Amino acid sequence: MEKLTKFIKRSSINKIQLENIRIGDFVSDEYGKSGKVDNIEKVHCHRELHYYFHLGKSGTILIIL
Secondary structure (H helix, E strand, C coil), X not given: CCCCEEEECCCCCCHHHHHCCCCCCXXXXXXXXXXXXXXXXXXXXXXXXXXXXXXXXHCEEEEEC
8 A cells, every 4th residue: 555645834734734744754744845754853852842854865854842
């Protein structure tokens, strides 16, 4: 079965959608960066929540809420 790519749009994404992204999912953002999620890191910084989606060779997608 083919996995669908989850699209991350920074201006309209919420915490629930980010929590539903798992290791092994395919994601892409509005800037063209895409790939399979190898690692997810959540960092609490003051009142912000930073999500780092590490995509193997494609780099990292950072979302700040």
